[in-house]
Amino acid sequence: xxxxxxxxxxxxxxxxxxxxxxxxxxxxxxxxxxxxxxxxxxxxxxxxxxxxxxxxxxxxxxxxxxxxxxxxxxxxxxxxxxxxxxxxxxxxxxxxxxxxxxxxxxxxxxxxxxxxxxxxxxxxxxxxxxxxxxxxxxxxxxxxxxxxxxxxxxxxxxxxxxxxxxxxxxxxxxxxxxxxxxxxxxxxxxxxxxxxxxxxxxxxxxxxxxxxxxxxxxxxxxxxxxxxxxxxxxxxxxxxxxxxxxxxxxxxxxxxx
Amino acid sequence: xxxxxxxxxxxxxxxxxxxxxxxxxxxxxxxxxxxxxxxxxxxxxxxxxxxxxxxxxxxxxxxxxxxxxxxxxxxxxxxxxxxxxxxxxxxxxxxxxxxxxxxxxxxxxxxxxxxxxxxxxxxxxxxxxxxxxxxxxxxxxxxxxxxxxxxxxxxxxxxxxxxxxxxxxxxxxxxxxxxxxxxxxxxxxxxxxxxxxxxxxxxxxxxxxxxxxxxxxxxxxxxxxxxxxxxxxxxxxxxxxxxxxxxxxxxxxxxxx
Numbered sequence: 287x288x289x290x291x292x293x294x295x296x297x298x299x300x301x302x303x304x305x306x307x308x309x310x311x312x313x314x315x316x317x318x319x320x321x322x323x324x325x326x327x328x329x330x331x332x333x334x335x336x337x338x339x340x341x342x343x344x345x346x347x348x349x350x351x352x353x354x355x356x357x358x359x360x361x362x363x364x365x366x367x368x369x370x371x372x373x374x375x376x377x378x379x380x381x382x383x384x385x386x387x388x389x390x391x392x393x394x395x396x397x398x399x400x401x402x403x404x405x406x407x408x409x410x411x412x413x414x415x416x417x418x419x420x421x422x423x424x425x426x427x428x429x430x431x432x433x434x435x436x437x438x439x440x441x442x443x444x445x446x447x448x449x450x451x452x453x454x455x456x457x458x459x460x461x462x463x464x465x466x467x468x469x470x471x472x473x474x475x476x477x478x479x480x481x482x483x484x485x486x487x488x489x490x491x492x493x494x495x496x497x498x499x500x501x502x503x504x505x506x507x508x509x510x511x512x513x514x515x516x517x518x519x520x521x522x523x524x525x526x527x528x529x530x531x532x533x534x535x536x537x538x539x540x541x542x543x
Numbered sequence: 544x545x546x547x548x549x550x551x552x553x554x555x556x557x558x559x560x561x562x563x564x565x566x567x568x569x570x571x572x573x574x575x576x577x578x579x580x581x582x583x584x585x586x587x588x589x590x591x592x593x594x595x596x597x598x599x600x601x602x603x604x605x606x607x608x609x610x611x612x613x614x615x616x617x618x619x620x621x622x623x624x625x626x627x628x629x630x631x632x633x634x635x636x637x638x639x640x641x642x643x644x645x646x647x648x649x650x651x652x653x654x655x656x657x658x659x660x661x662x663x664x665x666x667x668x669x670x671x672x673x674x675x676x677x678x679x680x681x682x683x684x685x686x687x688x689x690x691x692x693x694x695x696x697x698x699x700x701x702x703x704x705x706x707x708x709x710x711x712x713x714x715x716x717x718x719x720x721x722x723x724x725x726x727x728x729x730x731x732x733x734x735x736x737x738x739x740x741x742x743x744x745x746x747x748x749x750x751x752x753x754x755x756x757x758x759x760x761x762x763x764x765x766x767x768x769x770x771x772x773x774x775x776x777x778x779x780x781x782x783x784x785x786x787x788x789x790x791x792x793x794x795x796x797x798x799x800x
Contacts, residue, residue, distance in 0.1 A: 332616075336592045355621055359589075363620020367689065367697060371643040375695035377680055381644045381673075386628045388638045388682055416638075416680055423676035425645055432624065438632035440624060 289421075289460040293449035296326030297364060297469045298528060299523040308467075309369065311532040313376030318326035318421050318451060318460065321380075321428045322351035323369060325361045332356055341404075349442040353416040357442050361430040369428055381425045385433030386408075386440060391448065393441050395435035407433040407441025408446070412455030446508075450515045457519035464507070464520050467528035472539035473509070475500055487541045489513070512541045546575040546678075546717040550706035553583030554726045556622060565724075566626065568789040570633030575678050577709060578685045580626060580639075581702035582601035582618045585775040591612055598661075602655060606661040618687040626685055638682045642666075642690030643697060645673035648705065650690035650698050664690040664698025665706070665711050669712030698743070702735065703765075707772045714776035721777050723786035730766070732757055744798045746770070769798045 298304045312321060330340045333356050341348035349357065354487060366382040373380035385391025385407075393407030409507040418428055428453065431445040444468070475482035487495065487509065495501045499507060512523040524531050526538020549569060555561045569578060585595045590613050598605035606614065623639040630637035634694065642648025642664075648666030663735045688702040703723070710721040732739035744752065744766065758766060769780040781788050783795020788794055 332593075335594065336589075358624050359616035359620040361620075362624045363616040363618075367615050367619045367641050367643060370641070371691045371697050372689060372691060372695045374643055374646050379646055382641070384624050384627070384639070386624060386631055386639075387636075388680075389631050389636055416682065418678060419680035419682075423645075423673055425673065425676075434628045434631060436631060438629045440628050 287318060287460050288463065289320065289456050290315060290463050290465060291320045291322065291449055291453040291456065292465045292467065292528075292531070293322045293445060294323075295445065296469045296530060298467065299324060299326035299328065304528075305369075306372070308528050308532075309372040310376055310387060311529060313378035315532050316373055319426055320417070320456070321369070321373075321426070322431070322445055322449040322452065323361075323365060323428070324431055325357060325365060328365060329353070329357050329360045332360055341456040343401050346401070346403070347442075348402070349406050351405070354405040354440060354442060356357055358432060358440055362432050362440075366428060366430040373426065373428065379425050380428045381420055382428045382430070384440065385443065385448070388432075389413055389436070390416055391429075391433040391443070391451065392436055393443060393495065394435055395439065395441060403482045405439065405441050407435065407443040409433060409443065412451050417452075417456065418459065446511065450511055450520075453515055453520045453523075454518040457521070460526045461521045462519075463522045463524060464512075464515055465524045465526075465531045466512075467531055468525065471530065471537065472526040473501065473505060483537070485540055487539060489543060509541065516541065516543050544717050545720065546577065546713050547572060547722060548577045548579065548706055548710040548713065549722045549724065549785075550579045550581075550702060551724045551785060552581040552702065555724065556559065556581060556583035556585065561785075562626075562631070565785050565789075566629040567633055568786060570630055570635035572789050574703070576683055577674070577689070577713070578630075579702055579706040580618075580622060580663070580685070580708065582614060582622060583631060585622065586614050586617045587609070588657045589617055600658050603658070603660070604699075605659070606663050608662070611662040611697060611699060615689060615697055617699075619689050623685060623687040626719050629713055630638070630683065630685070636682050637685045638677055639685045639687070641687055642700065642705070644665055645671055646670055646691075646693070648686075648690040648700070648708065649693055650700060651692055652698060662696065662698050664700040666690060666700065666708045670714045671707050671716060673708075673762065674713065675716065703768065707777075708766055710772055710777045710780075711775040714778070719776075720779045720781060721769075721772055722781045722783075722788045723769075724788055725782065727784065728787065728794065729783040730758065730762060740794070744796060748800060751795065764796065773798065773800050 615661035
Protein backbone atom coordinates (compact mmCIF):
# COMPACT_ATOMS: atom_id res chain seq x y z
CA UNK A 287 0.00 0.00 0.00
CA UNK A 288 1.17 3.56 -0.73
CA UNK A 289 1.74 6.33 1.82
CA UNK A 290 2.54 9.97 1.09
CA UNK A 291 4.68 11.76 3.68
CA UNK A 292 4.35 15.50 2.99
CA UNK A 293 6.62 18.06 4.62
CA UNK A 294 5.82 21.78 4.64
CA UNK A 295 8.11 24.50 5.90
CA UNK A 296 8.04 28.10 7.00
CA UNK A 297 7.09 29.57 3.62
CA UNK A 298 3.64 27.95 4.01
CA UNK A 299 3.31 28.12 7.81
CA UNK A 300 4.02 31.86 7.90
CA UNK A 301 1.47 32.71 5.20
CA UNK A 302 -2.20 32.39 6.25
CA UNK A 303 -3.52 32.13 2.69
CA UNK A 304 -0.85 29.66 1.57
CA UNK A 305 -1.55 27.48 4.61
CA UNK A 306 -5.28 27.59 3.97
CA UNK A 307 -4.80 26.55 0.34
CA UNK A 308 -2.39 23.82 1.38
CA UNK A 309 -4.84 22.42 3.94
CA UNK A 310 -7.59 22.20 1.30
CA UNK A 311 -5.29 20.44 -1.14
CA UNK A 312 -3.73 18.10 1.41
CA UNK A 313 -7.23 17.09 2.60
CA UNK A 314 -8.02 16.00 -0.96
CA UNK A 315 -4.82 14.00 -1.46
CA UNK A 316 -5.86 10.40 -1.99
CA UNK A 317 -4.53 7.39 -0.08
CA UNK A 318 -2.74 7.07 3.24
CA UNK A 319 -0.84 10.21 4.19
CA UNK A 320 1.22 11.89 6.90
CA UNK A 321 1.90 15.61 7.29
CA UNK A 322 5.06 17.02 8.89
CA UNK A 323 5.25 20.76 9.49
CA UNK A 324 8.00 23.13 10.52
CA UNK A 325 7.47 26.22 12.60
CA UNK A 326 8.43 29.18 10.44
CA UNK A 327 9.14 32.48 12.14
CA UNK A 328 6.43 32.11 14.76
CA UNK A 329 8.67 30.89 17.60
CA UNK A 330 11.08 33.82 17.29
CA UNK A 331 8.17 36.27 17.12
CA UNK A 332 6.61 34.81 20.28
CA UNK A 333 9.96 34.88 22.09
CA UNK A 334 10.32 38.57 21.33
CA UNK A 335 6.77 39.23 22.55
CA UNK A 336 7.67 37.38 25.77
CA UNK A 337 10.75 39.52 26.23
CA UNK A 338 13.14 36.68 25.37
CA UNK A 339 16.02 36.90 22.93
CA UNK A 340 16.30 34.11 20.32
CA UNK A 341 19.76 32.53 20.67
CA UNK A 342 21.55 31.88 17.40
CA UNK A 343 25.09 30.62 16.69
CA UNK A 344 26.29 30.64 13.08
CA UNK A 345 22.69 31.20 11.99
CA UNK A 346 21.43 28.15 13.84
CA UNK A 347 18.91 28.27 16.67
CA UNK A 348 20.09 27.27 20.14
CA UNK A 349 17.27 25.61 22.07
CA UNK A 350 17.76 26.59 25.69
CA UNK A 351 15.11 25.72 28.31
CA UNK A 352 13.01 28.82 27.60
CA UNK A 353 13.25 28.31 23.84
CA UNK A 354 12.12 24.70 24.23
CA UNK A 355 9.03 25.91 26.12
CA UNK A 356 8.28 28.36 23.32
CA UNK A 357 8.66 25.84 20.50
CA UNK A 358 6.59 23.27 22.44
CA UNK A 359 3.81 25.86 22.77
CA UNK A 360 4.10 27.12 19.24
CA UNK A 361 4.84 23.98 17.19
CA UNK A 362 3.07 21.38 19.35
CA UNK A 363 0.22 23.69 20.40
CA UNK A 364 -0.78 26.63 18.25
CA UNK A 365 0.44 25.59 14.79
CA UNK A 366 -0.22 21.86 15.07
CA UNK A 367 -3.71 22.15 16.56
CA UNK A 368 -4.83 24.83 14.14
CA UNK A 369 -3.71 22.67 11.21
CA UNK A 370 -5.63 19.75 12.75
CA UNK A 371 -8.77 21.87 13.19
CA UNK A 372 -8.38 23.19 9.62
CA UNK A 373 -8.06 19.66 8.22
CA UNK A 374 -11.08 18.50 10.24
CA UNK A 375 -13.11 21.31 8.63
CA UNK A 376 -12.11 19.75 5.27
CA UNK A 377 -13.31 16.31 6.42
CA UNK A 378 -9.76 15.05 6.83
CA UNK A 379 -9.61 13.16 10.14
CA UNK A 380 -6.31 14.63 11.36
CA UNK A 381 -4.48 13.65 14.54
CA UNK A 382 -1.84 16.06 15.81
CA UNK A 383 1.35 14.53 17.17
CA UNK A 384 4.80 15.13 18.55
CA UNK A 385 7.30 12.28 18.52
CA UNK A 386 6.54 11.78 22.24
CA UNK A 387 2.92 10.90 21.51
CA UNK A 388 2.50 7.12 21.29
CA UNK A 389 6.32 7.05 21.56
CA UNK A 390 6.53 7.29 17.77
CA UNK A 391 9.89 9.09 17.53
CA UNK A 392 12.63 8.30 20.04
CA UNK A 393 15.62 10.63 20.03
CA UNK A 394 18.56 11.66 22.17
CA UNK A 395 19.81 15.10 23.07
CA UNK A 396 22.56 16.06 20.65
CA UNK A 397 25.95 15.67 22.37
CA UNK A 398 27.84 18.91 22.95
CA UNK A 399 30.83 19.29 20.62
CA UNK A 400 31.90 22.69 19.33
CA UNK A 401 28.40 24.11 19.78
CA UNK A 402 25.89 23.31 22.53
CA UNK A 403 22.63 23.26 20.61
CA UNK A 404 20.69 22.72 23.84
CA UNK A 405 17.49 20.68 23.80
CA UNK A 406 17.85 19.47 20.22
CA UNK A 407 17.10 15.87 19.34
CA UNK A 408 18.82 13.48 16.96
CA UNK A 409 16.43 10.71 15.97
CA UNK A 410 17.20 7.14 17.08
CA UNK A 411 14.11 5.24 16.12
CA UNK A 412 10.64 5.54 14.56
CA UNK A 413 7.99 3.14 15.90
CA UNK A 414 5.47 2.55 13.14
CA UNK A 415 3.01 0.29 15.02
CA UNK A 416 0.95 3.25 16.28
CA UNK A 417 1.02 4.82 12.80
CA UNK A 418 -0.38 1.59 11.36
CA UNK A 419 -3.13 1.65 14.00
CA UNK A 420 -3.93 5.27 13.12
CA UNK A 421 -4.14 4.46 9.40
CA UNK A 422 -6.43 1.52 10.16
CA UNK A 423 -8.66 3.86 12.19
CA UNK A 424 -8.86 6.24 9.20
CA UNK A 425 -6.71 8.90 10.86
CA UNK A 426 -4.17 11.23 9.26
CA UNK A 427 -1.11 11.86 11.46
CA UNK A 428 0.13 15.48 11.58
CA UNK A 429 3.59 15.83 13.12
CA UNK A 430 5.28 18.91 14.46
CA UNK A 431 9.05 19.06 14.86
CA UNK A 432 9.35 17.74 18.42
CA UNK A 433 10.63 14.39 19.68
CA UNK A 434 11.48 13.01 23.13
CA UNK A 435 14.24 11.05 24.83
CA UNK A 436 12.00 8.54 26.63
CA UNK A 437 13.11 10.00 29.94
CA UNK A 438 10.64 12.85 30.07
CA UNK A 439 12.55 15.36 27.97
CA UNK A 440 10.99 16.89 24.85
CA UNK A 441 13.51 17.79 22.13
CA UNK A 442 13.39 20.27 19.26
CA UNK A 443 14.11 18.35 16.04
CA UNK A 444 14.60 19.34 12.42
CA UNK A 445 11.34 18.90 10.49
CA UNK A 446 13.09 17.70 7.29
CA UNK A 447 14.75 14.98 9.35
CA UNK A 448 11.48 13.98 11.02
CA UNK A 449 9.85 13.67 7.59
CA UNK A 450 12.63 11.52 6.16
CA UNK A 451 12.86 9.32 9.28
CA UNK A 452 9.10 8.71 9.28
CA UNK A 453 9.28 7.95 5.55
CA UNK A 454 12.11 5.47 6.14
CA UNK A 455 10.25 3.86 9.07
CA UNK A 456 7.04 3.48 7.09
CA UNK A 457 8.91 2.02 4.11
CA UNK A 458 9.24 -1.23 6.09
CA UNK A 459 5.52 -1.78 5.51
CA UNK A 460 4.45 0.63 2.76
CA UNK A 461 5.50 2.08 -0.58
CA UNK A 462 6.41 5.59 0.53
CA UNK A 463 6.51 8.81 -1.47
CA UNK A 464 8.24 11.58 0.50
CA UNK A 465 7.21 15.04 -0.72
CA UNK A 466 9.30 18.05 0.34
CA UNK A 467 7.30 21.21 -0.37
CA UNK A 468 9.41 24.33 -0.75
CA UNK A 469 9.16 27.67 -2.53
CA UNK A 470 10.47 26.65 -5.97
CA UNK A 471 9.04 24.42 -8.70
CA UNK A 472 11.73 21.84 -8.01
CA UNK A 473 15.45 21.44 -8.58
CA UNK A 474 16.30 23.88 -11.38
CA UNK A 475 19.05 23.88 -14.03
CA UNK A 476 19.15 27.66 -13.53
CA UNK A 477 18.11 28.72 -10.05
CA UNK A 478 16.64 31.96 -11.45
CA UNK A 479 14.56 30.25 -14.13
CA UNK A 480 11.50 28.38 -12.87
CA UNK A 481 11.02 26.84 -16.31
CA UNK A 482 14.39 25.04 -16.09
CA UNK A 483 13.02 22.21 -13.95
CA UNK A 484 14.99 18.97 -13.69
CA UNK A 485 12.10 16.50 -13.65
CA UNK A 486 14.04 13.44 -12.61
CA UNK A 487 17.25 12.93 -10.65
CA UNK A 488 18.68 9.46 -10.09
CA UNK A 489 22.08 7.99 -9.29
CA UNK A 490 22.80 7.99 -13.03
CA UNK A 491 22.66 11.76 -13.52
CA UNK A 492 23.25 13.07 -9.94
CA UNK A 493 27.06 13.01 -10.04
CA UNK A 494 27.11 14.79 -13.38
CA UNK A 495 24.73 17.52 -12.17
CA UNK A 496 26.96 18.08 -9.14
CA UNK A 497 30.18 18.04 -11.22
CA UNK A 498 28.68 20.61 -13.62
CA UNK A 499 27.78 22.86 -10.67
CA UNK A 500 24.06 22.69 -11.54
CA UNK A 501 23.36 21.26 -8.09
CA UNK A 502 25.28 23.29 -5.54
CA UNK A 503 25.17 24.93 -2.11
CA UNK A 504 22.13 24.15 0.05
CA UNK A 505 20.64 21.82 -2.52
CA UNK A 506 23.43 19.25 -2.05
CA UNK A 507 22.58 18.29 1.56
CA UNK A 508 18.86 18.28 0.63
CA UNK A 509 19.50 15.82 -2.21
CA UNK A 510 22.03 13.77 -0.25
CA UNK A 511 19.32 13.42 2.39
CA UNK A 512 16.84 12.41 -0.32
CA UNK A 513 19.19 9.73 -1.65
CA UNK A 514 19.80 8.51 1.92
CA UNK A 515 16.03 8.05 2.33
CA UNK A 516 15.89 6.14 -0.95
CA UNK A 517 18.85 4.04 0.12
CA UNK A 518 16.93 3.11 3.26
CA UNK A 519 13.79 1.97 1.44
CA UNK A 520 11.74 5.04 0.53
CA UNK A 521 10.35 4.48 -3.00
CA UNK A 522 10.51 8.08 -4.19
CA UNK A 523 11.31 11.58 -3.01
CA UNK A 524 9.66 14.58 -4.65
CA UNK A 525 10.78 18.19 -4.27
CA UNK A 526 8.65 21.09 -5.40
CA UNK A 527 5.84 23.51 -4.68
CA UNK A 528 3.01 22.23 -2.47
CA UNK A 529 0.33 23.00 -5.04
CA UNK A 530 2.17 20.94 -7.64
CA UNK A 531 3.15 18.00 -5.44
CA UNK A 532 -0.43 17.45 -4.29
CA UNK A 533 -1.95 17.43 -7.80
CA UNK A 534 -2.56 14.26 -9.79
CA UNK A 535 -0.49 15.75 -12.60
CA UNK A 536 2.88 15.91 -10.89
CA UNK A 537 5.16 18.89 -11.50
CA UNK A 538 8.45 18.97 -9.62
CA UNK A 539 11.64 17.00 -9.24
CA UNK A 540 11.30 13.29 -8.67
CA UNK A 541 14.26 11.55 -7.06
CA UNK A 542 14.55 7.80 -7.34
CA UNK A 543 17.33 5.22 -7.11
CA UNK B 544 -14.38 -3.81 30.32
CA UNK B 545 -13.53 -1.03 32.78
CA UNK B 546 -12.13 2.41 31.95
CA UNK B 547 -10.94 5.04 34.42
CA UNK B 548 -11.36 8.67 33.32
CA UNK B 549 -9.17 10.78 35.62
CA UNK B 550 -9.42 14.58 35.74
CA UNK B 551 -6.76 16.75 37.35
CA UNK B 552 -7.00 20.49 37.86
CA UNK B 553 -4.85 23.48 38.60
CA UNK B 554 -3.76 22.39 42.09
CA UNK B 555 -1.73 19.61 40.47
CA UNK B 556 -0.80 21.33 37.18
CA UNK B 557 0.65 24.38 38.96
CA UNK B 558 2.83 22.32 41.34
CA UNK B 559 5.84 20.62 39.73
CA UNK B 560 6.27 18.05 42.52
CA UNK B 561 2.56 17.23 42.74
CA UNK B 562 2.42 16.75 38.96
CA UNK B 563 5.47 14.52 39.01
CA UNK B 564 3.97 12.35 41.76
CA UNK B 565 0.65 12.23 39.93
CA UNK B 566 2.32 11.13 36.68
CA UNK B 567 4.08 8.27 38.46
CA UNK B 568 0.87 7.11 40.12
CA UNK B 569 -1.30 7.51 37.01
CA UNK B 570 1.22 5.48 34.99
CA UNK B 571 0.78 2.61 37.46
CA UNK B 572 -3.04 2.71 37.45
CA UNK B 573 -4.19 -0.61 36.04
CA UNK B 574 -6.63 -1.11 33.18
CA UNK B 575 -7.79 1.19 30.41
CA UNK B 576 -7.53 4.85 31.33
CA UNK B 577 -7.93 8.40 30.07
CA UNK B 578 -6.45 11.55 31.58
CA UNK B 579 -8.06 15.00 31.30
CA UNK B 580 -6.13 18.00 32.56
CA UNK B 581 -6.96 21.62 33.18
CA UNK B 582 -4.54 24.48 32.74
CA UNK B 583 -4.07 26.06 36.16
CA UNK B 584 -2.64 29.56 36.34
CA UNK B 585 -0.20 29.06 33.47
CA UNK B 586 -2.28 30.75 30.76
CA UNK B 587 -2.75 33.96 32.75
CA UNK B 588 0.96 34.01 33.62
CA UNK B 589 1.95 33.64 29.95
CA UNK B 590 -0.52 36.33 28.90
CA UNK B 591 1.06 38.77 31.34
CA UNK B 592 4.55 37.87 30.07
CA UNK B 593 3.27 38.58 26.52
CA UNK B 594 1.94 41.95 27.59
CA UNK B 595 -1.69 40.85 27.35
CA UNK B 596 -4.32 41.42 30.02
CA UNK B 597 -6.45 38.39 31.01
CA UNK B 598 -10.11 39.31 30.49
CA UNK B 599 -12.44 38.30 33.31
CA UNK B 600 -16.14 39.01 33.87
CA UNK B 601 -17.66 37.97 37.21
CA UNK B 602 -14.54 35.91 37.89
CA UNK B 603 -14.89 33.95 34.65
CA UNK B 604 -12.32 34.01 31.87
CA UNK B 605 -13.31 35.56 28.55
CA UNK B 606 -11.58 33.78 25.69
CA UNK B 607 -10.93 36.43 23.06
CA UNK B 608 -8.82 35.62 19.98
CA UNK B 609 -5.50 36.31 21.73
CA UNK B 610 -6.52 34.31 24.81
CA UNK B 611 -7.48 31.37 22.61
CA UNK B 612 -4.00 31.45 21.07
CA UNK B 613 -2.46 31.43 24.53
CA UNK B 614 -4.57 28.55 25.87
CA UNK B 615 -3.95 26.56 22.67
CA UNK B 616 -0.21 27.01 23.17
CA UNK B 617 -0.28 26.39 26.89
CA UNK B 618 -2.89 23.64 27.32
CA UNK B 619 -2.51 21.89 23.95
CA UNK B 620 1.25 22.45 23.70
CA UNK B 621 3.35 22.97 26.80
CA UNK B 622 1.26 21.26 29.51
CA UNK B 623 -0.16 18.44 27.41
CA UNK B 624 3.11 17.46 25.73
CA UNK B 625 5.13 17.60 28.93
CA UNK B 626 2.59 15.32 30.63
CA UNK B 627 2.84 12.96 27.63
CA UNK B 628 6.65 12.95 27.79
CA UNK B 629 6.51 12.41 31.57
CA UNK B 630 4.14 9.46 31.19
CA UNK B 631 6.31 7.98 28.43
CA UNK B 632 9.26 8.09 30.85
CA UNK B 633 7.10 5.95 33.20
CA UNK B 634 6.41 3.44 30.39
CA UNK B 635 2.84 4.66 29.98
CA UNK B 636 2.19 4.98 26.23
CA UNK B 637 0.43 8.35 26.34
CA UNK B 638 -1.14 10.14 23.37
CA UNK B 639 -1.84 13.87 23.81
CA UNK B 640 -5.11 15.14 22.37
CA UNK B 641 -7.43 18.06 21.96
CA UNK B 642 -11.04 17.42 21.03
CA UNK B 643 -10.14 18.40 17.45
CA UNK B 644 -7.71 15.48 17.13
CA UNK B 645 -9.44 12.51 15.49
CA UNK B 646 -12.61 14.65 15.79
CA UNK B 647 -13.22 13.16 19.22
CA UNK B 648 -15.07 16.11 20.78
CA UNK B 649 -17.38 18.22 18.64
CA UNK B 650 -18.60 21.45 20.18
CA UNK B 651 -20.17 24.76 19.24
CA UNK B 652 -19.22 28.27 20.27
CA UNK B 653 -21.34 29.29 23.23
CA UNK B 654 -24.10 31.66 22.05
CA UNK B 655 -23.83 35.21 23.36
CA UNK B 656 -26.46 36.00 26.00
CA UNK B 657 -25.69 38.36 28.88
CA UNK B 658 -21.96 37.66 28.63
CA UNK B 659 -19.91 37.03 25.49
CA UNK B 660 -17.51 34.33 26.64
CA UNK B 661 -15.72 34.44 23.29
CA UNK B 662 -14.17 31.25 21.90
CA UNK B 663 -15.66 28.93 24.50
CA UNK B 664 -17.13 25.59 23.46
CA UNK B 665 -20.18 23.73 24.68
CA UNK B 666 -19.83 20.03 23.88
CA UNK B 667 -22.23 18.48 21.36
CA UNK B 668 -20.82 15.02 20.82
CA UNK B 669 -18.03 12.64 21.81
CA UNK B 670 -16.92 10.15 19.13
CA UNK B 671 -15.57 7.09 20.86
CA UNK B 672 -14.48 5.07 17.80
CA UNK B 673 -10.98 6.61 17.80
CA UNK B 674 -10.71 6.12 21.58
CA UNK B 675 -11.51 2.42 21.11
CA UNK B 676 -8.81 2.23 18.43
CA UNK B 677 -6.31 3.92 20.78
CA UNK B 678 -7.13 1.48 23.60
CA UNK B 679 -6.70 -1.45 21.21
CA UNK B 680 -3.29 -0.06 20.23
CA UNK B 681 -2.29 0.10 23.90
CA UNK B 682 -2.39 3.89 24.03
CA UNK B 683 -3.47 6.15 26.90
CA UNK B 684 -5.36 9.28 25.73
CA UNK B 685 -4.42 12.53 27.51
CA UNK B 686 -6.86 15.36 26.83
CA UNK B 687 -6.41 19.05 27.38
CA UNK B 688 -9.38 21.37 27.66
CA UNK B 689 -9.81 22.28 23.99
CA UNK B 690 -12.50 21.22 21.51
CA UNK B 691 -13.43 22.34 17.98
CA UNK B 692 -16.53 23.25 16.00
CA UNK B 693 -15.76 21.12 12.92
CA UNK B 694 -15.40 24.31 10.88
CA UNK B 695 -11.79 25.02 11.75
CA UNK B 696 -12.33 26.82 15.03
CA UNK B 697 -10.68 25.59 18.23
CA UNK B 698 -12.68 26.31 21.39
CA UNK B 699 -11.67 26.63 25.05
CA UNK B 700 -13.78 24.17 27.05
CA UNK B 701 -14.19 23.42 30.74
CA UNK B 702 -12.02 20.44 31.73
CA UNK B 703 -14.59 19.03 34.21
CA UNK B 704 -17.13 19.00 31.39
CA UNK B 705 -14.71 17.33 28.99
CA UNK B 706 -14.03 14.62 31.58
CA UNK B 707 -17.72 13.93 32.23
CA UNK B 708 -18.62 14.00 28.51
CA UNK B 709 -15.82 11.55 27.67
CA UNK B 710 -16.94 9.35 30.57
CA UNK B 711 -20.54 9.41 29.32
CA UNK B 712 -19.44 8.67 25.74
CA UNK B 713 -17.26 5.74 26.81
CA UNK B 714 -20.05 4.32 28.99
CA UNK B 715 -21.77 3.16 25.77
CA UNK B 716 -19.08 0.51 25.49
CA UNK B 717 -17.29 0.33 28.86
CA UNK B 718 -17.89 0.33 32.60
CA UNK B 719 -16.59 3.81 33.42
CA UNK B 720 -15.23 5.18 36.67
CA UNK B 721 -14.88 8.97 36.53
CA UNK B 722 -12.33 10.27 39.06
CA UNK B 723 -12.27 13.99 39.86
CA UNK B 724 -9.03 14.80 41.65
CA UNK B 725 -9.15 17.95 43.76
CA UNK B 726 -7.40 19.33 46.84
CA UNK B 727 -9.55 17.70 49.55
CA UNK B 728 -9.96 14.08 50.67
CA UNK B 729 -13.48 14.05 49.24
CA UNK B 730 -16.88 15.50 50.09
CA UNK B 731 -16.69 16.38 53.79
CA UNK B 732 -19.36 16.62 56.51
CA UNK B 733 -17.35 19.55 57.88
CA UNK B 734 -15.38 21.37 55.17
CA UNK B 735 -12.63 22.19 57.70
CA UNK B 736 -12.23 18.61 58.93
CA UNK B 737 -10.50 16.24 56.51
CA UNK B 738 -11.47 13.28 58.72
CA UNK B 739 -15.20 13.93 58.18
CA UNK B 740 -15.25 12.22 54.78
CA UNK B 741 -18.58 11.14 53.33
CA UNK B 742 -17.52 7.88 51.70
CA UNK B 743 -20.63 7.27 49.64
CA UNK B 744 -23.25 9.56 48.18
CA UNK B 745 -26.22 8.18 46.26
CA UNK B 746 -29.73 9.35 45.37
CA UNK B 747 -30.91 7.97 48.75
CA UNK B 748 -28.81 10.32 50.91
CA UNK B 749 -28.05 13.23 48.51
CA UNK B 750 -31.28 15.21 49.13
CA UNK B 751 -30.85 14.91 52.89
CA UNK B 752 -27.22 16.09 52.75
CA UNK B 753 -28.31 19.11 50.71
CA UNK B 754 -31.31 19.87 52.97
CA UNK B 755 -29.04 19.73 56.04
CA UNK B 756 -26.64 22.17 54.41
CA UNK B 757 -23.77 19.64 54.53
CA UNK B 758 -23.45 19.87 50.76
CA UNK B 759 -23.57 23.51 49.78
CA UNK B 760 -22.09 26.22 47.55
CA UNK B 761 -19.66 25.06 44.86
CA UNK B 762 -20.07 21.39 45.79
CA UNK B 763 -23.70 21.33 44.57
CA UNK B 764 -22.97 21.91 40.84
CA UNK B 765 -20.03 19.43 41.10
CA UNK B 766 -22.31 16.75 42.52
CA UNK B 767 -25.22 17.59 40.22
CA UNK B 768 -22.76 17.12 37.36
CA UNK B 769 -21.67 13.79 38.88
CA UNK B 770 -25.27 12.57 39.13
CA UNK B 771 -25.90 13.72 35.55
CA UNK B 772 -22.95 11.57 34.43
CA UNK B 773 -24.35 8.61 36.35
CA UNK B 774 -27.81 9.24 34.88
CA UNK B 775 -26.22 9.02 31.42
CA UNK B 776 -24.52 5.68 32.01
CA UNK B 777 -21.28 6.30 33.95
CA UNK B 778 -20.97 3.51 36.55
CA UNK B 779 -19.32 5.55 39.29
CA UNK B 780 -17.93 9.00 40.02
CA UNK B 781 -15.18 9.43 42.61
CA UNK B 782 -14.11 12.73 44.14
CA UNK B 783 -10.95 13.08 46.19
CA UNK B 784 -7.22 13.60 46.27
CA UNK B 785 -5.23 12.22 43.35
CA UNK B 786 -2.98 10.11 45.55
CA UNK B 787 -6.01 8.43 47.11
CA UNK B 788 -8.07 7.92 43.96
CA UNK B 789 -5.22 6.17 42.17
CA UNK B 790 -4.50 3.69 44.98
CA UNK B 791 -5.98 0.22 45.14
CA UNK B 792 -7.32 1.06 48.57
CA UNK B 793 -9.78 3.78 47.65
CA UNK B 794 -10.16 6.80 49.93
CA UNK B 795 -12.56 9.51 48.83
CA UNK B 796 -16.21 10.03 48.03
CA UNK B 797 -17.84 7.53 45.74
CA UNK B 798 -20.99 8.66 43.96
CA UNK B 799 -23.30 6.05 42.49
CA UNK B 800 -26.96 5.88 41.49
